[in-house]
Amino acid sequence: MRNIRLNIAYDGTKYCGWQIQPRDITIQEVIEKALSKIHKKKVDLIGSGRTDSGVHADKQVANFVTDIDSIPANRFRAAINSLLPLDIRVLSSREVPLEFHSRFNAFRRTYKYYIKLADVGHPRYRDFCYLVRRPLNLNLLNDLARELVGEHDFTTFAAAGDQAPTKIRTIYSATFYPEGEFIVFKICGNAFLQRMVRSLTGTLLDFSFKGKTPEDLRFILLAKDRSLVGPTAPARGLFLNNVEYPED
């Protein structure tokens, strides 16, 4: 028995998120089907965490246990890719200790949210970002984002009906910066609530457009009141950028 770790990238546009759903097609399901074809039996794939419907990944991490001896660990990449649609790609495969668990061992997650001015630059990549029509105030956005760093109860930014036992999360960094033709909001934390990054992004943009202050943001964070947030930014701009493990 070997435990195989996969680093995976995907264009989530057509998928109902990572995690298997009763009705809709998901990324986990598509990869499990490829694994099951290789193994000629059902294989479970453990992911580092869910990504929401329409959200992408630069690097999602998952693992599965295999009883196939004939495929070297690093060759699972090509074997799985040959059975996957082109919007999901295994970037690498390697053997990890049997104890390795993609979700429990992950200690840090990073997301990148891509924003673009609707009227500037080339329109080609607009389906992978959020087009905004007003100029961005990067200084103010970064002043607002700084308020998120540290350990906070993020109830204000949780989705309605979120079942997480605690809404306390630790944010290590949160910054806006230009990257090519985009403005990126990069946020790194121990873990995130469902839709939390999109809610944060939408609120920071909304607050910056309205000229609100870091104090205003601190206030709504402490208020634990979902009615105070801005509109949720669309899924298409969000990428799970990295998941980190002690073994990396």
Place this chain on the structure above:
Amino acid sequence: MRNIRLNIAYDGTKYCGWQIQPRDITIQEVIEKALSKIHKKKVDLIGSGRTDSGVHADKQVANFVTDIDSIPANRFRAAINSLLPLDIRVLSSREVPLEFHSRFNAFRRTYKYYIKLADVGHPRYRDFCYLVRRPLNLNLLNDLARELVGEHDFTTFAAAGDQAPTKIRTIYSATFYPEGEFIVFKICGNAFLQRMVRSLTGTLLDFSFKGKTPEDLRFILLAKDRSLVGPTAPARGLFLNNVEYPED
């Protein structure tokens, strides 16, 4: 009367090329409609040349004559963009001499063709490139491409039924190089036949996969026989990158 020059970028995916067609929707048509709305009468837009169905542009150049005095030349950009779909963007607008003609005055055109290995890197931008499944031999591709430089009769690479009075074109440069996650084939010439860049790209890739030599390419160029070329590369990877004028 003022002559206004536009630099335009577009995602050509949904359009039947630049030039107005009786039935299908084209980029020229969409921009002319915006101009006609601003002028409250029909306005003709002159482009530097056609791009084929599905082909994109980083910089297409076009001009139109206006009798509106109230809009400064550089404000036409925003006025037109406000009436365009998001896959067509005017990058700049400025006044040029009345003699300026986007097509007749253009002395050099540059195209970029984006290629990507299907199994490497992020799948997100795969609709804007040609995915190939075999590793590329950049040295051989550049040796082959070098054969294109100079003045040649490109009958071999013309589309069936091409009506151009002469198939002689001058190529100033033609190179393959890495750009981010892509391999780009960049070709610069005085003008190009319809589908010529895609036919050249497809043939160079095909020849490189088959280990053919620069002599083989020279042979088919001289043969003026369309049956000798490789498959035409798909439109989605092709960008009109630049059009140059003496005034630039």
